[in-house]
Amino acid sequence: MKTIIVACGSGVATSQTVASKVDKLCKERKIPAKVMAVDIKSLEQNIRIADVYISIAPSNKDYGIPTISGIPFLTGVGMEETMDQLEEILKK
Numbered sequence: 001m002k003t004i005i006v007a008c009g010s011g012v013a014t015s016q017t018v019a020s021k022v023d024k025l026c027k028e029r030k031i032p033a034k035v036m037a038v039d040i041k042s043l044e045q046n047i048r049i050a051d052v053y054i055s056i057a058p059s060n061k062d063y064g065i066p067t068i069s070g071i072p073f074l075t076g077v078g079m080e081e082t083m084d085q086l087e088e089i090l091k092k
Contacts, residue, residue, distance in 0.1 A: 001032045002090045005050040006070055007043045014056050015039070018070040022054065025083050031090055052089050 004022060008015035015037035023035040038046050040057075047053060047063045054070040066089045072082040 001034055002051040003049055004033050004035045004052045004054060004086075004090075005043070005046055006035065006037045006054040006056070007040050007046075008037075008056040008070075009040055014070075014074065018054060018056065018073045021073045022083075022086070029083070029087060031087060033090060052086065054086075 004019075004026075006015045006019040006022065008018075019035045019037035023033075026033045026035065036046065036050075043053075047065070050065055053063055053065055053067045054073070055067055056070045056074075058069075059067075068082060068085055068089070072078040
């Protein structure tokens with residue numbers, strides 16, 4: 001099972017919303033994945049167990065794993081395309 005990390009400033013509102021949406025979409029697509037919402041301060045600690053990072057805020061930092069934007073999961077704009085991208089990453 002793959003692990004997806006979603007991070008925002010507090011780890012409460014935005015990251016939880018995106019994590020919940022991604023978890024639901026993974027289940028709909030029958031993608032076995034564990035989705036975790038964390039605050040940005042604990043990202044460095046949790047990123048080690050992740051296969052994919054969904055970022056809410058833009059960052060130039062390379063964590064050594066695929067990183068995709070979480071904004072489409074918040075707005076709905078481009079969400080299907082982003083979910084397709086996530087699914088492709090998780091298949092590897």
